[in-house]
Amino acid sequence: MALRASTAWADAPRGLQLDSKKRECVFVVNPKGANGRTGREWSNIFPKLSLELSKHYNVSQVRTSGPFHATEATRKAVEDGAAAVIAVGGDGTLHEVVNGFFHDNCASADESSHKTALGLIPLGTGSDFARTFGWSNDPYQAIHRIARGDHRRIDTGYVSVGGNRHHFINVGALHLSAQAGYHATKYKWLGNLSYVIGALQAFMHHKNRDLDIRINGEEWKRFSRVTSIAIGNGKYFGGGMKITPTADPYSGDLEVTILQHFQWYHFVIHLFKLYKGTFLELNNTWRFDKVKSIEIKEADNESGDDGVFVQADGEHLGFLPAEFGILPGSLDFLC
Numbered sequence: 001m002a003l004r005a006s007t008a009w010a011d012a013p014r015g016l017q018l019d020s021k022k023r024e025c026v027f028v029v030n031p032k033g034a035n036g037r038t039g040r041e042w043s044n045i046f047p048k049l050s051l052e053l054s055k056h057y058n059v060s061q062v063r064t065s066g067p068f069h070a071t072e073a074t075r076k077a078v079e080d081g082a083a084a085v086i087a088v089g090g091d092g093t094l095h096e097v098v099n100g101f102f103h104d105n106c107a108s109a110d111e112s113s114h115k116t117a118l119g120l121i122p123l124g125t126g127s128d129f130a131r132t133f134g135w136s137n138d139p140y141q142a143i144h145r146i147a148r149g150d151h152r153r154i155d156t157g158y159v160s161v162g163g164n165r166h167h168f169i170n171v172g173a174l175h176l177s178a179q180a181g182y183h184a185t186k187y188k189w190l191g192n193l194s195y196v197i198g199a200l201q202a203f204m205h206h207k208n209r210d211l212d213i214r215i216n217g218e219e220w221k222r223f224s225r226v227t228s229i230a231i232g233n234g235k236y237f238g239g240g241m242k243i244t245p246t247a248d249p250y251s252g253d254l255e256v257t258i259l260q261h262f263q264w265y266h267f268v269i270h271l272f273k274l275y276k277g278t279f280l281e282l283n284n285t286w287r288f289d290k291v292k293s294i295e296i297k298e299a300d301n302e303s304g305d306d307g308v309f310v311q312a313d314g315e316h317l318g319f320l321p322a323e324f325g326i327l328p329g330s331l332d333f334l335c
């Protein structure tokens, strides 16, 4: 598919391209994403994309060599004043790129990040963040979107866990769903099924746990036998499960869902409801909207059970206690 001969992003003063001299457009690519499909597809895409954008930008690419390389590459591009950094891969790559926009442990967007837009070519296994916008894993659609250059301030979330602050853009998750994502990494060759297999494996040693939860700084409440919690800026996780069905990354709020008393057979029986986002009609499910912050800790752990897993955007970050919050409109997003 051919790109448009000229692009709005390149030609119109939409705020990204006001300098007379060419600015950098940096593609951060995980060649190992989607079990290697990202790298294979990228080899075909990059020459076309580069030809189109190089009229107005210095187009460059960084192929990541391993975990956290995407964060380093993004941080450097942002510090150098790039016009845009485009994540090419799955939600894990997007997560690392988002973290490159923020200084360590800062609570707000770094000033320099305001000059650099975030873009996404979803080419991962789940690519769940893209689903919130109805975007498919079709890279040519993404190229047109990037070339068009429409952009909008988007919210990002943050989570403090184990003394570190991480940023996320899609969904944070706790306990069963966090452990499921952890196991799913071993089965990515199965595509989206990897998340279902990961969840079933996570259930094998899973125990629902009593958790103390405080939302928006109000009083602490105890939730007994919690199976899973999702904290959504976007709507989907786990390869298309609509876990925070009304989350909106432009709203300035997070949406939280809590599942209690689930067993593995409930997961199997109600799996289609997770994909459709209708699971909230089940007993022992809770939804909270307009969430600005949520603190979560174990009620007690007298039996010495393993820690409760915490992840965001599918990346394992540590164990409870954790505090999640939102940074409204903290990044400029090519949409």
Ligand SMILES: Nc1ncnc2c1ncn2[C@@H]1O[C@H](COP(=O)(O)OP(=O)(O)OP(=O)(O)O)[C@@H](O)[C@H]1O
Residues within 6 Å of the ligand: 030, 031, 032, 033, 034, 035, 064, 065, 066, 067, 068, 069, 088, 089, 090, 091, 092, 093, 094, 096, 123, 124, 125, 126, 127, 128, 188, 314, 315
């Ligand atoms: N060169 C590399 N070799 C191995 N792993 C890498 C490399 N570069 C990045 N990674 C790691 O790969 C992980 C997964 O990547 P990514 O999210 O792009 O693909 P995916 O897991 O297939 O997609 P999704 O997360 O949407 O299901 C990331 O956590 C990242 O740290």
